[in-house]
Amino acid sequence: MELPFAESWKIKMVEPIRKSTREERERWMKEAHYNVFQLKAEQVYIDCITDSGTGSMSDRQWAAMMMGDESYAGASSFFRLKDTITRLTGFNYVIPTHQGRAAENVLFSHLVKAGDIVPGNSHFDTTKGHIESRKAVALDCTIDEAKDTQLEIPFKGNVDPKKLEKALAEHADKIPFIIVTITNNTAGGQPVSMQNLREVRAIADKYNKRVVFDSARFAENAYFIKTREEGYANKTIKEITKEMFALADGMTMSAKKDGIVNMGGFIATRWEDWYEGAKRFCIPFEGYLTYGGMNGRDMDALAVGLDENTEFDNLETRIKQVEYLAKRLDEFGIPYQRPAGGHAIFVDAAKILTHVPKEQFPAQTLTVELYLEAGIRGCEIGYILADRDPVTRENRFGGLDLLRLAIPRRVYTNNHMDVIAVALKNVYDRREQITKGVKIVWEAELMRHFTVQLEPVK
Ligand SMILES: *Cc1c(COP(=O)(O)O)cnc(C)c1O
Numbered sequence: 001m002e003l004p005f006a007e008s009w010k011i012k013m014v015e016p017i018r019k020s021t022r023e024e025r026e027r028w029m030k031e032a033h034y035n036v037f038q039l040k041a042e043q044v045y046i047d048c049i050t051d052s053g054t055g056s057m058s059d060r061q062w063a064a065m066m067m068g069d070e071s072y073a074g075a076s077s078f079f080r081l082k083d084t085i086t087r088l089t090g091f092n093y094v095i096p097t098h099q100g101r102a103a104e105n106v107l108f109s110h111l112v113k114a115g116d117i118v119p120g121n122s123h124f125d126t127t128k129g130h131i132e133s134r135k136a137v138a139l140d141c142t143i144d145e146a147k148d149t150q151l152e153i154p155f156k157g158n159v160d161p162k163k164l165e166k167a168l169a170e171h172a173d174k175i176p177f178i179i180v181t182i183t184n185n186t187a188g189g190q191p192v193s194m195q196n197l198r199e200v201r202a203i204a205d206k207y208n209k210r211v212v213f214d215s216a217r218f219a220e221n222a223y224f225i226k227t228r229e230e231g232y233a234n235k236t237i238k239e240i241t242k243e244m245f246a247l248a249d250g251m252t253m254s255a256k257k258d259g260i261v262n263m264g265g266f267i268a269t270r271w272e273d274w275y276e277g278a279k280r281f282c283i284p285f286e287g288y289l290t291y292g293g294m295n296g297r298d299m300d301a302l303a304v305g306l307d308e309n310t311e312f313d314n315l316e317t318r319i320k321q322v323e324y325l326a327k328r329l330d331e332f333g334i335p336y337q338r339p340a341g342g343h344a345i346f347v348d349a350a351k352i353l354t355h356v357p358k359e360q361f362p363a364q365t366l367t368v369e370l371y372l373e374a375g376i377r378g379c380e381i382g383y384i385l386a387d388r389d390p391v392t393r394e395n396r397f398g399g400l401d402l403l404r405l406a407i408p409r410r411v412y413t414n415n416h417m418d419v420i421a422v423a424l425k426n427v428y429d430r431r432e433q434i435t436k437g438v439k440i441v442w443e444a445e446l447m448r449h450f451t452v453q454l455e456p457v458k
Pocket residue numbers: 052099100101102124126127181185214215216253254255256257264265
């Protein structure tokens with residue numbers, strides 16, 4: 001008999017979590033203005049709000065922290081991190097930042113100006129925010145297939161080369177660079193193929209443009225290339241990583257994802273002029289160049305995390321857990337973005353809460369219902385997250401309306417996945433009775449989903 005699959009680690013330290021009653025949850029949800037970001041973590045039983053900064057560090061990462069060099073300038077921790085990044089990506093210039101959006105802020109302060117257009121594949125919300133706040137346009141060139149949640153194709157995060165080429169043909173002078181998000185978070189944690197990265201490179205070269213990878217989940221992307229793309233089955237994750245980044249000019253990184261640290265990020269590039277330009281913004285925004293918002297000990301933990309998470313076994317354990325949850329949802333017929341992405345299941349709320357009008361935010365309504373059902377915290381990746389159109393100030397209902405269940409790395413067991421699946425099934429079974437959603441009482445102008453205040457529609 002073939003041996004079953006099991007985790008590539010064992011547990012050395014545990015953190016107790018607590019269940020609550022439905023009554024408690026109803027009170028807490030109201031106090032939180034029906035926005036799960038405003039719940040206290042202790043009011044949550046299983047937390048799938050994000051996989052960002054929520055992973056468990058390994059014993060080797062904790063050990064590395066003890067070697068942290070907290071020197072203000074020239075800390076050896078920085079050089080250990082830089083050498084690891086250079087070894088993995090081929091990029092020689094590295095600027096640490098306190099997280100991914102800070103990397104965007106520093107790099108885009110140098111590169112993006114009013115009137116620019118930055119084409120890419122479903123820019124992440126902070127990426128879009130940093131482009132739009134500079135009065136530039138984030139032009140989405142994702143393949144149309146990404147919008148059809150039920151279509152199973154291996155690389156649903158891809159850039160549509162025709163859309164990209166059209167953007168460049170029409171607006172080349174306004175385009176400072178192309179950005180490719182690996183994996184494509186907003187489209188459901190969907191990977192981008194090596195073939196597609198090559199096509200983007202070819203178009204960029206034709207128009208003499210540079211390419212940035214928004215690399216938060218580059219290792220998961222490499223795993224999908226290895227397991228789904230022809231010609232990569234026998235390559236290591238590290239070889240694939242190197243090959244991916246050879247097709248880019250630079251990267252912004254949220255180390256809270258595939259770096260498996262709780263806080264951190266960086267910019268890396270092969271170009272001295274980008275480094276020199278970004279440097280000027282690192283110092284006022286983040287700090288001196290050899291720490292840029294990170295502790296020495298955290299840079300050491302990140303160096304080890306990047307190395308560990310570019311090993312196949314670690315990635316396989318993670319991706320298989322996400323797949324496991326997907327299989328449980330399949331048993332219950334619950335629709336989600338197919339195939340399952342790398343870091344999360346994106347439940348298709350618009351297909352479930354069909355009686356809730358889009359103006360009443362079906363995915364947010366489902367997020368609230370799942371919390372009330374079992375204390376499970378997911379998050380809306382839908383119409384609220386999409387913010388208003390910067391020009392018309394109308395809600396943007398053009399995209400998908402999803403409930404994201406993000407799975408933290410190395411944190412929960414498959415028993416927790418079972419609880420999530422059954423809780424969602426219970427909500428799914430009473431979907432016909434859910435006819436009213438939520439309305440906005442207060443919202444911020446940009447990135448409103450974090451602080452939006454809502455009320456149930458009566
Ligand atoms: C998380 C993320 C970011 C922003 O990083 P933070 O560390 O949260 O600031 C940018 N792009 C993508 C694709 C992300 O997933």
